[in-house]
Amino acid sequence: MKLVSERRGEIIVIRVMDDRIDAAGAIQFKDRMREIIEEPSARVVLDMSNIGFLDSSGLGAVVSVMKALGPIRRLELSGLTTTVEKVFRLTRMDSVFLIHKTLPEGLRHAG
Amino acid sequence: MRAKRCAHVPLPPDIAHMVIDSDMLAVRDGLHYLLSSELMSGLTKDSLSTAEVVLAEVLNNIVEHAYALFPGKIAVSLSFRDDRLQCDISDAGLPMPAAGPPAGILHETLEGTDLPEGGFGWFLIRSLSRDLSYRRQGSTNLLSFSLSANDPPEIA
Numbered sequence: 001m002k003l004v005s006e007r008r009g010e011i012i013v014i015r016v017m018d019d020r021i022d023a024a025g026a027i028q029f030k031d032r033m034r035e036i037i038e039e040p041s042a043r044v045v046l047d048m049s050n051i052g053f054l055d056s057s058g059l060g061a062v063v064s065v066m067k068a069l070g071p072i073r074r075l076e077l078s079g080l081t082t083t084v085e086k087v088f089r090l091t092r093m094d095s096v097f098l099i100h101k102t103l104p105e106g107l108r109h110a111g
Numbered sequence: 112m113r114a115k116r117c118a119h120v121p122l123p124p125d126i127a128h129m130v131i132d133s134d135m136l137a138v139r140d141g142l143h144y145l146l147s148s149e150l151m152s153g154l155t156k157d158s159l160s161t162a163e164v165v166l167a168e169v170l171n172n173i174v175e176h177a178y179a180l181f182p183g184k185i186a187v188s189l190s191f192r193d194d195r196l197q198c199d200i201s202d203a204g205l206p207m208p209a210a211g212p213p214a215g216i217l218h219e220t221l222e223g224t225d226l227p228e229g230g231f232g233w234f235l236i237r238s239l240s241r242d243l244s245y246r247r248q249g250s251t252n253l254l255s256f257s258l259s260a261n262d263p264p265e266i267a
Contacts, residue, residue: 023171024135055167056231063228083160086265090238091217091231 001028003036010042013107016051021058029058033065037073044069047103049079054087063093078103125150127189131170133178133204138170141187150189154196157262162196165239165258168232169200177204177252195241195257206247212236212254 002017021029037044066075078100088094127148131141173185188199215233240256
């Protein structure tokens with residue numbers, strides 16, 4: 001599971017480079033995310049635009065990262081593809097996360 | 112020169128079949144195989160996405176629960192029946208609880224530290240499939256369900 005993180009001021013943007021978060025990769029995802037979010041920041045944005053598929057284990061892993069952030073920081077998600085969006089919506093987890101259609105203005109790479 | 116003749120009889124394109132080992136990476140590869148089969152090319156994009164979710168949940172559950180104590184094989188057969196995708200899945204693992212497949216009810220709590228990290232699997236299977244049936248035959252679990260093949264694109 002490859003994650004690339006980048007600090008933009010008070011925000012850590014984490015991009016998942018793999019194309020799925022499934023049962024085979026969920027624990028690795030969780031562990032890598034926990035390492036990255038140890039670094040303090042006001043906001044954490046997870047760019048999921050490469051993820052074409054997420055199963056319930058993957059969803060559970062994203063939820064556990066959200067909980068690991070504690071009560072003040074909230075996990076923001078960006079770039080949910082069709083299948084990923086469907087899983088979040090059906091399980092009503094779309095109401096738990098702040099979801100951006102694309103990376104918020106100013107967090108996008110130039111070019 | 113021998114006449115070249117293929118001994119391998121390909122399955123008709125109206126059936127997709129596979130047998131995989133009970134591990135998560137085999138499930139990942141198996142899903143890729145099924146999703147790219149000729150049979151599945153008959154599904155709309157949205158039905159294909161739904162099928163991947165349901166099949167993944169079913170197969171992962173078998174790996175995690177039926178084969179929790181010992182490894183084994185999982186057989187998957189897909190075919191069309193009455194314009195729906197019929198899915199028949201068998202394994203030789205532990206039986207399901209007497210009451211059958213879990214009800215898959217979502218947790219009520221959607222806040223703070225009580226947020227559920229699991230229990231989504233059967234909810235997704237039951238929400239997205241129809242005609243779900245389970246029976247134990249000898250030492251085999253047989254799970255069947257059907258999936259829509261022609262879901263229209265969802266309006267965002």
